[in-house]
Amino acid sequence: MLTCQRHLFDIPDDVAYLNCAYMSPLMKPALEAGTAGLARKAHPWEITPDKFFTGSDEFRATAARLIDCSPDDIAIVPSASYGIATAARNVLVKKGQSILVLAEQFPSNYYAWQRLAEETGASLKVAAWPENNDWTAAVLNSLSADVAVAALAHVQWTSGGRLDLVRIGEACRKIGAALVLDLTQSLGALPFSVSDVQPDFAVAASYKWLLGPYSVGLLYVAPKWHGGIPLEENWIQRADARDFASLILYTENYDNGARRFDMGERSNFALLPAAVRAMKQLLEWDVAQISATGGALNRQLASAAAETGFSAPAEPLRAPHYLALRRKEAIPKELPEMLAREKVFVSVRGSSIRVTPHVYNTTEDCDRLITCLRRIA
Ligand SMILES: Cc1ncc(COP(=O)(O)O)c(C=O)c1O
Numbered sequence: 001m002l003t004c005q006r007h008l009f010d011i012p013d014d015v016a017y018l019n020c021a022y023m024s025p026l027m028k029p030a031l032e033a034g035t036a037g038l039a040r041k042a043h044p045w046e047i048t049p050d051k052f053f054t055g056s057d058e059f060r061a062t063a064a065r066l067i068d069c070s071p072d073d074i075a076i077v078p079s080a081s082y083g084i085a086t087a088a089r090n091v092l093v094k095k096g097q098s099i100l101v102l103a104e105q106f107p108s109n110y111y112a113w114q115r116l117a118e119e120t121g122a123s124l125k126v127a128a129w130p131e132n133n134d135w136t137a138a139v140l141n142s143l144s145a146d147v148a149v150a151a152l153a154h155v156q157w158t159s160g161g162r163l164d165l166v167r168i169g170e171a172c173r174k175i176g177a178a179l180v181l182d183l184t185q186s187l188g189a190l191p192f193s194v195s196d197v198q199p200d201f202a203v204a205a206s207y208k209w210l211l212g213p214y215s216v217g218l219l220y221v222a223p224k225w226h227g228g229i230p231l232e233e234n235w236i237q238r239a240d241a242r243d244f245a246s247l248i249l250y251t252e253n254y255d256n257g258a259r260r261f262d263m264g265e266r267s268n269f270a271l272l273p274a275a276v277r278a279m280k281q282l283l284e285w286d287v288a289q290i291s292a293t294g295g296a297l298n299r300q301l302a303s304a305a306a307e308t309g310f311s312a313p314a315e316p317l318r319a320p321h322y323l324a325l326r327r328k329e330a331i332p333k334e335l336p337e338m339l340a341r342e343k344v345f346v347s348v349r350g351s352s353i354r355v356t357p358h359v360y361n362t363t364e365d366c367d368r369l370i371t372c373l374r375r376i377a
Pocket of ligand 1: 021079185
């Protein structure tokens with residue numbers, strides 16, 4: 001387990017920020033890297049053409065270490081929805097087949113599939129909410145021969161339910177279904193390895209558990225899809241883009257690997273250095289340690305909350321870093337605002353209070369939330 005890392009963040013002592021699943025705070029070194037990157041634009045003559053490539057390659061190399069793949073498999077995207085749309089543009093779905101999603105799946109990993117199903121004559125199949133909290137079994141039971149794509153997550157975002165992606169990946173390969181993952185609520189806080197899971201596409205927005213800035217993310221694209229069609233055509237995805245003087249010698253060829261799926265202006269000089277700095281810190285801490293640290297705080301919270309009538313799925317069916325507290329009575333919608341007045345920050349999603357601590361949280365932060373919950377119980 002890690003010791004508290006609050007000193008790396010600008011979080012006042014009286015703020016109990018237990019809401020990483022909403023948006024993580026940018027750590028001081030990442031803010032410095034991003035600020036320095038933004039300042040570079042004040043002197044554009046120093047932004048030489050090679051800088052359009054070096055920062056992006058560093059992002060790819062760092063992201064690749066985090067998910068255990070080759071840097072060539074990483075595309076730079078602005079959002080989870082962009083990555084999911086890229087996957088939906090490429091996977092093969094025929095009339096009569098189905099696309100599997102989870103109950104209450106996040107909209108960015110739902111609407112693209114709904115549209116693809118409408119356009120192809122396929123149907124959307126929803127893995128029902130498992131009363132026993134076993135999302136893996138719910139998915140495995142839904143993976144019938146008609147499933148062309150399983151569009152899933154590592155953690156179901158309104159319950160904290162954890163999916164065994166290794167088993168699900170195997171089952172998908174057996175029936176020939178493509179596996180597309182939205183890792184936005186897990187990557188950086190729950191160990192994940194591309195070589196173990198073997199997804200076709202996997203995307204993660206940077207601004208939550210990757211502790212990075214808003215509007216950038218990583219998209220893993222399996223080598224078998226490297227010849228696919230990108231969402232947009234831009235100059236820097238193409239072969240020979242390093243030769244700025246010859247860009248109008250149009251080419252059919254793309255740059256190597258997943259680079260063809262990069263968003264336009266992917267070389268963002270402010271966001272990429274901040275995202276890279278944050279991912280390097282995650283690697284230094286080690287994701288398994290981050291998971292254990294958040295997990296210990298959540299276990300303490302779960303047992304104290306149980307005394308006030310709240311419950312949450314138990315591990316390992318629940319991801320350690322992600323606690324969704326439910327009770328029989330409805331949760332007041334205005335609860336987050338009530339707590340915010342006490343400088344305690346959580347979210348309400350679906351019918352749960354979502355509590356998502358990180359390495360900057362203390363046991364005092366958790367105690368303050370429990371004191372508030374006792375008051376509303
Ligand atoms: C599971 C999940 N995926 C994705 C996102 C963000 O989606 P996008 O990057 O498309 O805005 C969120 C934000 O809350 C999320 O919870």
